[in-house]
Amino acid sequence: xxxxxxxxxxxxxxxxxxxxxxxxxxxxxxxxxxxxxxxxxxxxxxxxxxxxxxxxxxxxxxxxxxxxxxxxxxxxxxxxxxxxxxxxxxxxxxxxxxxxxxxxxxxxxxxxxxxxxxxxxxxxxxxxxxxxxxxxxxxxxxxxxxxxxxxxxxxxxxxxxxxxxxxxxxxxxxxxxxxxxxxxxxxxxxxxxxxxxxxxxxxxxxxxxxxxxxxxxxxxxxxxxxxxxxxxxxxxxxxxxxxxxxxxxxxxxxxxxxxxxxxxxxxxxxxxxxxxxxxxxxxxxxxxxxxxxxxxxxxxxxxxxxxxxxxxxxxxxxxxxxxxxxxxxxxxxxxxxxxxxxxxxxxxxxx
Ligand SMILES: [Zn+2]
Numbered sequence: 001x002x003x004x005x006x007x008x009x010x011x012x013x014x015x016x017x018x019x020x021x022x023x024x025x026x027x028x029x030x031x032x033x034x035x036x037x038x039x040x041x042x043x044x045x046x047x048x049x050x051x052x053x054x055x056x057x058x059x060x061x062x063x064x065x066x067x068x069x070x071x072x073x074x075x076x077x078x079x080x081x082x083x084x085x086x087x088x089x090x091x092x093x094x095x096x097x098x099x100x101x102x103x104x105x106x107x108x109x110x111x112x113x114x115x116x117x118x119x120x121x122x123x124x125x126x127x128x129x130x131x132x133x134x135x136x137x138x139x140x141x142x143x144x145x146x147x148x149x150x151x152x153x154x155x156x157x158x159x160x161x162x163x164x165x166x167x168x169x170x171x172x173x174x175x176x177x178x179x180x181x182x183x184x185x186x187x188x189x190x191x192x193x194x195x196x197x198x199x200x201x202x203x204x205x206x207x208x209x210x211x212x213x214x215x216x217x218x219x220x221x222x223x224x225x226x227x228x229x230x231x232x233x234x235x236x237x238x239x240x241x242x243x244x245x246x247x248x249x250x251x252x253x254x255x256x257x258x259x260x261x262x263x264x265x266x267x268x269x270x271x272x273x274x275x276x277x278x279x280x281x282x283x284x285x286x287x288x289x290x291x292x293x294x295x296x297x298x299x300x301x302x303x304x305x306x307x308x309x310x311x312x313x314x315x316x317x318x319x320x321x322x323x324x325x326x327x328x329x330x331x332x333x334x335x336x337x338x339x340x341x342x343x344x345x346x347x348x349x350x351x
Contacts, residue, residue, distance in 0.1 A: 036227045037091065042101060052241060060242060064240075074091070085217075098123070100125070102126070125157070127162040158195070162198045162199075173206060197221070215233070220234050221237050265278065279314040288334070289313070315328070326347075
């Protein structure tokens with residue numbers, strides 16, 4: 001299910017923006033004005049072609065790292081971004097953090113040496129059961145400790161069994177977190193204070209369940225640039241796999257920036273009203289709103305966008321969203337040949 005989900009989302013986000021890709025391929029003009037925006041990207045496996053929906057090839061990661069090594073990008077530890085967003089501090093243009101989920105062996109063997117050679121920091125979200133059980137080509141705790149001792153590497157919390165936590169009872173979800181806590185404490189000597197939801201699935205109830213854990217921030221898995229307009233406990237990440245990790249798409253994404261918006265509806269990603277009534281207000285100083293395109297992952301065409309006044313965008317649907325995980329990607333050309341990108345996830349997962 002996870003593989004299908006990632007695959008499907010990547011297809012949608014790829015084709016919905018690809019026809020206009022030439023826009024981002026032209027010469028980038030660097031602007032130095034700080035902005036309320038950052039891009040968080042997400043990998044799983046490296047050079048493991050038998051897992052195409054979670055893997056990037058070694059050629060692809062080499063190309064990505066060569067691009068990230070250019071001066072126009074500001075690659076920072078994830079915490080630099082989460083601190084800035086929490087404190088509503090602006091960041092240099094093209095501020096980017098790298099995250100890698102689950103703890104596969106190819107991180108140790110392939111990704112770490114490459115990122116280290118390029119002096120690029122990254123955060124690893126480790127789900128503890130698969131490391132303990134040594135299944136799914138996982139790293140060992142010795143290898144993870146070696147990584148954790150590198151100043152470039154941070155470790156994040158990803159639960160124990162990598163379960164569908166929004167569908168667990170509150171006691172079961174807490175028990176899973178606490179099993180992971182015990183393991184991190186035993187193996188690393190501390191419990192990571194930043195969380196990534198397994199499968200990117202979250203809900204208001206799960207957020208409430210996790211609140212006493214006082215995580216510094218929490219990350220989902222849906223395409224969008226991040227900004228302080230969003231809840232720091234449900235931050236977006238752009239996922240890459242080998243079918244949709246070519247350099248053009250990569251450049252388009254790492255050059256994207258958050259669409260400055262407020263008054264986002266609905267407030268919850270749970271589909272309490274289905275179909276949802278989606279709306280947001282774009283800051284008055286943003287031009288070109290007539291060029292915005294919003295692409296729902298479960299439809300084969302752009303959604304009908306209605307503008308209320310100058311700056312309010314409303315999207316309505318005739319049909320309920322089907323069961324499953326969905327998202328809406330809204331993109332629009334912006335200054336400096338960069339795309340504004342705002343995405344929202346929706347979960348219709350039942351109980
Ligand atoms: Zn994961």
